[in-house]
């Protein structure tokens with residue numbers, strides 16, 4: 001009686017270990033710092049500015065965190081979010097500095113490029129941090145263009161995952177006039193007039209005509225926003241379908257065409273995979289997949305694939321790209337096509353003694369469903385196949401887990 005219980009619990013443990021081990025390949029700065037209440041403000045602003053996403057997508061980096069007191073001093077000046085973003089970006093070094101390496105810097109001094117430099121927002125050498133081994137084992141840090149003053153010190157190591165990410169505590173915010181300079185507020189970039197002037201006027205006008213979606217866009221411009229606007233001709237052809245959506249559907253559709261973070265073309269090229277949008281909210285996924293097609297970046301859903309045809313704006317924290325077709329969210333258009341189906345179905349059942357009227361009514365929903373892909377700006381049957389394979393990738397993941405489970409069941413008893 002004992003043995004099966006032990007075997008079972010060891011299987012459970014093994015499964016638990018497998019599950020816990022699975023996501024460890026990528027680091028998550030938010031959850032690393034979540035265990036450190038002293039850095040909660042710093043952590044909060046990494047998320048608000050979307051720098052956390054940027055940090056999670058990179059390896060061989062060092063995050064220089066400051067505690068809540070130092071963050072309070074910095075925030076006391078009421079900096080704009082884009083200023084906070086620039087300053088905190090200067091605290092992400094694009095090289096791995098664990099405690100050991102900090103104390104063993106070749107020739108005692110090094111320059112590290114930062115995320116501030118990498119975003120292209122930093123002029124000249126203002127995006128570099130000078131790290132120098134000082135007397136008495138102290139390590140000083142300062143922006144390179146700080147007149148040689150290194151007024152900030154290494155305090156302790158918070159987390160080290162060699163050589164992916166090192167999180168260290170430093171004594172205060174790295175002083176940088178350049179990073180802290182009030183950058184032209186992104187809200188001053190009128191992206192609707194920018195789109196209007198560059199081939200996406202119909203989309204821009206539609207967005208301006210929807211205050212809810214417009215507000216969502218505006219609320220996200222400071223923290224980072226990437227818009228994929230369809231060119232005028234395809235969007236004009238799509239307008240009747242748009243007008244057919246419910247009010248909520250219209251808003252979701254417009255929000256679906258933007259991502260709540262800044263993505264340059266090179267980031268899109270290297271960040272293939274599913275992408276959440278402004279419309280993503282819990283169960284309503286409203287996501288699409290970014291995929292390279294040779295030199296081109298494409299976006300796809302089950303209903304079609306669009307290509308990025310131009311860059312209208314690529315200036316942190318805003319990017320606007322034009323697309324050759326209208327990307328359709330599977331949630332909205334699947335739901336639209338499926339919604340009328342149940343009612344006529346029951347009608348058909350009720351009408352069945354009168355075949356003439358039922359055949360008439362049956363036709364409508366059948367047409368609606370068939371029309372949907374054919375009418376869609378991209379009714380490419382190849383996309384269906386491509387998407388079929390992507391859904392089987394998901395299935396594949398499940399299969400791998402299932403296999404591991406079977407393996408655990410098989411191995412479990414031997415471990416007892």
Ligand SMILES: *[C@@H]1O[C@H](CO)[C@@H](O)[C@H](O)[C@H]1NC(C)=O
Pocket residue numbers: 024025026059161162164
């Ligand atoms: C470091 O990152 C790589 C790439 O994401 C991953 O494969 C590896 O498992 C990570 N190493 C650790 C120790 O987390």
Ligand SMILES: *[C@@H]1O[C@H](CO)[C@@H](O)[C@H](O)[C@H]1NC(C)=O
Pocket residue numbers: 028029030031034056
């Ligand atoms: C990182 O961790 C936070 C908190 O633990 C979680 O909310 C967030 O979804 C995680 N991000 C990723 C990309 O897994």
Ligand SMILES: *[C@@H]1O[C@H](CO)[C@@H](O)[C@H](O)[C@H]1NC(C)=O
Pocket residue numbers: 106107
């Ligand atoms: C270290 O200093 C020596 C002599 O000053 C110099 O030759 C060498 O290039 C330096 N190494 C680095 C990595 O800067």
Ligand SMILES: *[C@@H]1O[C@H](CO)[C@@H](O)[C@H](O)[C@H]1NC(C)=O
Pocket residue numbers: 109110111130131132147148149150
């Ligand atoms: C860093 O700053 C120190 C102090 O001003 C200076 O002596 C050193 O040369 C700098 N290091 C680099 C790599 O520029």
Ligand SMILES: *[C@@H]1O[C@H](CO)[C@@H](O)[C@H](O)[C@H]1NC(C)=O
Pocket residue numbers: 187190191192193196208
């Ligand atoms: C942007 O320009 C449009 C005209 O294209 C105008 O209607 C709108 O009010 C402007 N938005 C801002 C925030 O200035």
Ligand SMILES: *[C@@H]1O[C@H](CO)[C@@H](O)[C@H](O)[C@H]1NC(C)=O
Pocket residue numbers: 240241244
């Ligand atoms: C709009 O909805 C109506 C009624 O459901 C339908 O007859 C029409 O075909 C739809 N138009 C488009 C463009 O989807």
